[in-house]
Amino acid sequence: MRTMSRVASRKLLGTMLCALTISACGPAPEQQGEPQPEQPQTDSAKQPVVYGTDDRQDVYAHPDATLRQRAEQSTVALMTTSDYTVGSNGNVTFNASTLQSAYNLCSNQRFLTDLTPAFCSGTLIDDDLVLTAGHCITSASACTSTRVVFNFYKTAATTLKQVTSADIFSCQSIVVRQQTSGTPNLDYAIIKLDRAATPRFVPAPIRAGNAALPVGTGVTVIGSGSGIPFKIDSGGKVRDARAGSLDYFIATTDTFGGNSGSGVYENTGYTVAGILVRGETDYVSSGSCRIVNACAETGCSGEDITYVRPAVNAYCAVAGSLRLCGTTQPPPSTTFTFTASNTNNAQQNTTNRAVTLAAGQTIRVGTCSVSGASGTGDTYLRLSNAAGTSVASNDDSCGTLSFFSYTATTAGTYTIRAGCYSSNSCSGTVAYTIQ
Structure with a gap:
């Protein structure tokens, strides 16, 4: 079951099966006039069987x-x-x-x-x-x-x-x-x-x-x-x-x-x-x-x-559902704003926020996919541990906006670093939840 791009799996007429990265989806680029899919970002393409x-x-x-x-x-x-x-x-x-x-x-x-x-x-x-x-x-x-x-x-x-x-x-x-x-x-x-x-x-x-x-x-x-x-x-x-x-x-x-x-x-x-x-x-x-x-x-x-x-945990971190989460209320999020440029993928010139995590706690951070999150431009987010080592990062989880989830293996102070892809400029509101 091969990974394919978004609107084509069924119309391979004269075209070889699309080999995009990751899934069993299906289509090659659609015919003229239909929206073109964005390219998946994951592993090498394989197909079903x-x-x-x-x-x-x-x-x-x-x-x-x-x-x-x-x-x-x-x-x-x-x-x-x-x-x-x-x-x-x-x-x-x-x-x-x-x-x-x-x-x-x-x-x-x-x-x-x-x-x-x-x-x-x-x-x-x-x-x-x-x-x-x-x-x-x-x-x-x-x-x-x-x-x-x-x-x-x-x-x-x-x-x-x-x-x-x-x-x-x-x-x-x-x-x-x-x-x-x-x-x-x-x-x-x-x-x-x-x-x-x-x-x-x-x-x-x-x-x-x-x-x-x-x-x-x-x-x-x-x-x-x-x-x-x-x-x-x-x-x-x-x-x-x-x-x-x-x-x-x-x-x-x-x-x-x-x-x-x-x-x-x-x-x-x-x-x-x-x-x-x-x-x-x-x-x-x-x-x-x-x-x-x-x-x-x-x-x-x-x-x-x-x-x-x-997937369900991510949903329950930003929204409520009695069936999926046991509550209709999403967990509260914390936010901070940033404006940045030339951050080299959130490694310099970033806006930072320190957070304390216990072992086993999960932090979800985003300029998308978290209540209150937003962004303009190509954002890039990182999480570093107390030693300054990057333990989680994301560039384009939602188009050009960013989201990641990280479960702490050890307790300590971690740092969220908000920046932009490459040397680009960007801005937004970073939102995060800790559960």
């Missing part, structure tokens, strides 16, 4: 009633307005190539006639909140052009459930977003919809706590791999839990570009444990056409899935 048996099933065909319910009531496809047409009666038709045409697939492949309008996937986690991958919606302008579509699944082999205008929501804002490389390596976003999706649709429950998933745990992915109607793959297993960092885990899910942002569920309890973000190459050449890339169950690199807890 089938491990062992291809376990993908259409929603109507899957034997597990709870997983069918998660697909029907909690799963969304991300599209743009050019991907569908709303008729005078409110019914929606989709404007997209078939899977076979979009990816030049051989005639012996599965789901060939499925349409491919989705560029990413997501999961409803509260009345008006959708969880997805950070590389799927990278900026306020990307949010504005994104539509969140429910009911994008088949009810029979040749029948797509009728989607209506009531099933389509707009992205009102990005509440929190992270797309980082290194350790931790995080790729998530929680977006706010233009209206509540409940009670017609039902939020999926989030896995409690922040423990690593044991190796061998069975997991299920639900989403629009390669942009097609929702498929349920309940045959994945955790291969590497990355218990030391708890940023993402690796599993053998059968996922594709367009699955980026898909909810990944534990097979016991059916709670959302992660967000599908990147993986192995989807399709490979076979003569003049292409076929699904097949790996042994123990082969290839596996698919990368961001743990859900960092």
Whole structure:
């Protein structure tokens, strides 16, 4: 399931699968006239793939009633307005190539006639909140052009459930977003919809706590791999839990570009444990056409899935939700203003603020993604420990604005340093919370 840029996974017509960094999203640059995506900033690009048996099933065909319910009531496809047409009666038709045409697939492949309008996937986690991958919606302008579509699944082999205008929501804002490389390596976003999706649709429950998933745990992915109607793959297993960092885990899910942002569920309890973000190459050449890339169950690199807890913690640090946070009130933030230039990535000429952290406390700092934060220009933030060593930093978490989260391993006095990228000038309000 490869990482791809924002509006193209389904329209690879004459174009090789985009190899952007990090996820399983899906599109190459869209056709002329549509907004162009920002480039992801994370690791090297990989794509999704089938491990062992291809376990993908259409929603109507899957034997597990709870997983069918998660697909029907909690799963969304991300599209743009050019991907569908709303008729005078409110019914929606989709404007997209078939899977076979979009990816030049051989005639012996599965789901060939499925349409491919989705560029990413997501999961409803509260009345008006959708969880997805950070590389799927990278900026306020990307949010504005994104539509969140429910009911994008088949009810029979040749029948797509009728989607209506009531099933389509707009992205009102990005509440929190992270797309980082290194350790931790995080790729998530929680977006706010233009209206509540409940009670017609039902939020999926989030896995409690922040423990690593044991190796061998069975997991299920639900989403629009390669942009097609929702498929349920309940045959994945955790291969590497990355218990030391708890940023993402690796599993053998059968996922594709367009699955980026898909909810990944534990097979016991059916709670959302992660967000599908990147993986192995989807399709490979076979003569003049292409076929699904097949790996042994123990082969290839596996698919990368961001743990859900960092996303929820980030949300609860800036907003309230009884369902997600246990309270409707966000934690209070502290702010300070700055104006800077020629700071060499916040290493000189910075505005500083000292903070005291106990071991285990988490500080979240930003010119975005924290209540009261704002900025103008290309901001850069750092956190240094008492010895003056940088322990956390960020440049472009939200477009050109900055956000990072750091959990102190030792108690002490730390320093927030507010500056700008390179020798640029910038200004803003830094906001931070400590929990």
